[in-house]
Each structure stands twice: as structure tokens, then as C-alpha cells.
Amino acid sequence: MERLKKRKEFLRAARGVKWVTPGLILQCWHRGDDDCSRIGFTVTKRVGNAVVRNRVKRRLREVARHDKAHGRTGFDYVVIGRKSTIPRGFSELEQDLSGAFRGIHGKVMRFEGNVKKD
RNA sequence: UCAGUUGGCUGGAUGGCCGCUGCGGGAUUGUCUUGAUAAUCCCGGAGAGGAAAGUCCGGGCUCCAUGGGAACACGGUGCCGGGUAACGCCCGGCGGGGGCGACCCCAGGGAAAGUGCCACAGAAAGUAAACCGCCUGAUGAUUGAUCUUCGGAUCAUGCCCGUCAGGUAAGGGUGAAAGGGUGCGGUAAGAGCGCACCGCGGCUGCAGUAAUGCAGCUGGCAUGGUAAACCCCACCAGGAGCAAAACCAAAUAGGGAUGGCACGAGCGUUUUACGCUCAGGCCGGUUUCCAGGCCGCUAUCCGGGUUGGUUGCUUGAGGCGCUCAGCAAUGGGCGCCCUAGAUGAAUGGUCAUACACCUGCAAUGCAGUGGACAGAACCCGGCUUACAGGCCAACUGACGCU
Numbered sequence A: 001m002e003r004l005k006k007r008k009e010f011l012r013a014a015r016g017v018k019w020v021t022p023g024l025i026l027q028c029w030h031r032g033d034d035d036c037s038r039i040g041f042t043v044t045k046r047v048g049n050a051v052v053r054n055r056v057k058r059r060l061r062e063v064a065r066h067d068k069a070h071g072r073t074g075f076d077y078v079v080i081g082r083k084s085t086i087p088r089g090f091s092e093l094e095q096d097l098s099g100a101f102r103g104i105h106g107k108v109m110r111f112e113g114n115v116k117k118d
Numbered sequence B: 001u002c003a004g005u006u007g008g009c010u011g012g013a014u015g016g017c018c019g020c021u022g023c024g025g026g027a028u029u030g031u032c033u034u035g036a037u038a039a040u041c042c043c044g045g046a047g048a049g050g051a052a053a054g055u056c057c058g059g060g061c062u063c064c065a066u067g068g069g070a071a072c073a074c075g076g077u078g079c080c081g082g083g084u085a086a087c088g089c090c091c092g093g094c095g096g097g098g099g100c101g102a103c104c105c106c107a108g109g110g111a112a113a114g115u116g117c118c119a120c121a122g123a124a125a126g127u128a129a130a131c132c133g134c135c136u137g138a139u140g141a142u143u144g145a146u147c148u149u150c151g152g153a154u155c156a157u158g159c160c161c162g163u164c165a166g167g168u169a170a171g172g173g174u175g176a177a178a179g180g181g182u183g184c185g186g187u188a189a190g191a192g193c194g195c196a197c198c199g200c201g202g203c204u205g206c207a208g209u210a211a212u213g214c215a216g217c218u219g220g221c222a223u224g225g226u227a228a229a230c231c232c233c234a235c236c237a238g239g240a241g242c243a244a245a246a247c248c249a250a251a252u253a254g255g256g257a258u259g260g261c262a263c264g265a266g267c268g269u270u271u272u273a274c275g276c277u278c279a280g281g282c283c284g285g286u287u288u289c290c291a292g293g294c295c296g297c298u299a300u301c302c303g304g305g306u307u308g309g310u311u312g313c314u315u316g317a318g319g320c321g322c323u324c325a326g327c328a329a330u331g332g333g334c335g336c337c338c339u340a341g342a343u344g345a346a347u348g349g350u351c352a353u354a355c356a357c358c359u360g361c362a363a364u365g366c367a368g369u370g371g372a373c374a375g376a377a378c379c380c381g382g383c384u385u386a387c388a389g390g391c392c393a394a395c396u397g398a399c400g401c402u
Helices: A007-014 A050-066 A090-117
Strands: A017-020 A024-030 A038-042 A075-081
Touching (some): A007 A075, A017 A090, A024 A090, A038 A050, A050 A075
Parallel strands (some): A038 A075
Antiparallel strands (some): A017 A024, A024 A075
16 A cells, blocks of 8 residues: 555545544545555644644554555545544544445445446 | 742653664665666664744855945944854843842933924923912002092002012922922022032043043033934845755757847958957846956747756764863863754554553542643754753852751
8 A cells, every 4th residue: 555645646535535433534536547555644734733733644644554454456545634533542543444444435336336327 | 947049951761562764784586887776575773852833133055147346225233342153142341220139120322413293181391381379569449547519539558359560480280201309598489599418511530441430620500201203323234045956857948929129340251151359238226336247139919838856965163071261151172972864744653560740539549531842844053932840059038956
């Protein structure tokens, strides 16, 4: 799983499907090719100062590192940190992410199925 | 022991497991120019701050082609001496203010160069001025006396109640501030009108590198405040910033159209053309001068590009220790050390153990929360702001004991 690095790719993922959990928000964009899955992290200034933002981003990155099973090839994912990411327990965050992956994949399939019907 | 002042240090600890980014070494594989490069793995070691922050000053460095002189504009600084690469910083001193004291605070040049402003209140806010009051003179009324034709007239009085003319800044009242302060004399009442002391100005002497201080003589009250109002004086100062800038790869453009001005002179070669010289134009905020560089100039319109990598990038006005000079800031000498370099941006996640903090139960234990302010982005020197708790040193005051 590689990292997203360009602003354009983040903006493209923000136009895709979104899934909200208590500890984080997951966005994804189905590229449609067979390259490996990619993931990026976003924490806005509303969450806190630089120290808090760094801490949120590190916990999210660590959670994503532990969860290697759910990312699918051909997908770009963006994880957005929230103020609630800091007080949330680490195992709870792991459950949030794996649940978000399962939910968002189902949502993408339904969305693409609707597109094919149209 | 308590209260306080100043300066400095520290900025969560220990361990297990799993990661991230550089660096050094090694192995395997691929490539080729055979010692380089790319990928993967292993080992070792390193990896946020005192403010990394605010971006407020001063520098280094890079570009604006470069260097220098003069004037002006804009901007900044402002007691004196020293330190420094430099500063608006630091140290020492002076002056003023505060504190019993250790000590602290000060945007601290010029207000007799000029202009402006001083709300409200108040009579008056700066060529002083007369509201109340005080004083003098005249006078009305009053009162008294004399005369009388009984209407009044004349003389005196002027404390009290008025009017007019003048004097007065002592007192009252207003204000942030009322044209030196206190006392004595003086005066009709008063006033630097005179005197003493204090304050202020000038001159002289002494001490000090100087700011300034002390002493003497003298002047005479002349000089209200405000320069963080304009201003004057002295000194300093070109602009933009690492998204600077350079290189590599890809892409490309010193792109096109229209109009205006110019397309000059001389020489050489082979009359177009090219080269050289002169003239002309452009080159830091403006003007100008000197050296120098560049070459058609200019206006309007149209279209396109602005991505990736490498360097810059961490050895520097660098730290630590000893020593010498100095009251100190700081400087000299000697020795040792190398200590983050990311770029959607590493420096962490998690668990355990004690240790602080807070809350509750409740009573010195248990449970829960959970670790001050805060995250490098080219690098230094400062300033400012934020900061839980802990430690050290020197000094001051009070109380007690010896």
C-alpha cells in the first residue's frame, strides 16, 4: 500500500464515496486500474494546533499500517482525522477503520451497480 | 522559620514489542563504462525546542550585471561610555520615579527656530485675564447739624446697602495644568516690590573619557504642558527573498499580430549583407557623476507554459572544559567533540511499572482521568509572547535562638 502525495489526488478522492465513524472519516475513489492501493491522511486546522495534528496523523497512520488486509487494488483512500481521534482508544480506532473499509466497499459496489443500470 | 528580590538550570522516567527518515558497514539480484548505480534484506549508531512559536529587529547567503561618489525623498534610531559581524540587543555608569530594603521601572536629544493643539469646567488655557472677594477715590441713599418762603437748600458723614472710575493675583471657586514655592518685611490692599532658604537660568572653578556631579559668584522670575502633533538636529539605511538561486530530464518561445518612432554618420570587404568605431536607447526609489555592461525602442491585443529530480542543506560569528584579561557584557589562548536534515513533510504507536497533577469515595488507602507551553523546514545573534512542576546560588526584611 503506497502513499498519496499530490493535491489533485486528494481532491479527487474527496469527490468519491464517504464513510463516517466515531474516530475517523474514510473517503475513497475507484481508479479502475490494477495498480496497488494507495492511502493518504488529512487533518485540518480545525482539529487543533500543529502538535495535535501531528499526533492524530501518526495514530491514523499506525492504525492503517496494522490493517493491511482490507485495502483493494485500484483504490485511492483518504483518512480524515477528527477531534475525537485523540481520546478514542487504539483498538476502537482499528475497529473503526476495518468497519469503514467493509462499509465503503459495499457502498461503492451499490453505487457502481446503479451507474450500470442507468 | 516565614516573607521577598535577582540570576541560572531542568522541561516527564525505566523497560518490552512493532514501525518511520537520514548516515556507516555488509549480503543478494539487475544494469553498464568494473566501481558506480537501482531494488530488497541484515547489522550498528543518530533523530524537535527553550521557546522549534510570533515573524518584530540585526546579519550571513542568493538573485536583481557589478562597484564607487554626491544630493533629495521615504523610513528608522535618539542620556554617556563600552561590547559585538551587526542591531532597536547586551554590560557598566548618569539623571528622574517607586520600594523599609535586596532591587525594580523610564520612547531619557531639542519646547528662549517656527507652526499647531490643550476637551469639559472656568472670568481667564498664554502678547495673560478681574467672576466673587480685598483696597482707594467719587457719589446715591442713610444719619446728623444749620438755614427756611416749610416745597427744600447747604455742610458733614460714607461703618452697613448700592452705583461709577481705578488698583490688586494674597484668598475663594474651576481644572490634569492658573505665569515659581515657603516665610518675613512691605503696602490703601497687594505683588520678586525687597530679603532669607529652596527651585530655575548664566558664568567660573574642581572631579570625571563622557553623560553628569559638587562648590562659588551672579541674574532676576524672564522659560506652563504636549515632539507616541508637524517640525529641527545628529547618526544609520538599495530592493526582494531558500517557493532565493543553480543544474539535469521532459516540454518550450529570446511566440505571434497591428500601430508609432528609429533604421543615422564614417571606415573596410564582394553595392544586398557582414564587421568595427561614433551617435542613440536601456541598466538600483528619484536625479546626477565616474568606471562598466547590454542592443532596435515603445504601445495595444491574442495564444501557451509554470511538472519531476539533484544541488543549495547543514562545520557554524558551532558547542563543552580549563585558563588569562576585564566590575561586567565580552575577548584571547590551549585541549576535546561533530550533535536532525524531512519535502502530503520522518523524529512515532502500543503495553507494563513506578512518580507527579486533578477529581470522587473516604481518610493517608482505593478507583478514575491523564502529563505545562508547544512540533525543525536555509542558517546564526537578539527581542517579544506562552509555560504544570522541580532544583540550585547569591542577597534583603521580620521573628526566634546562641
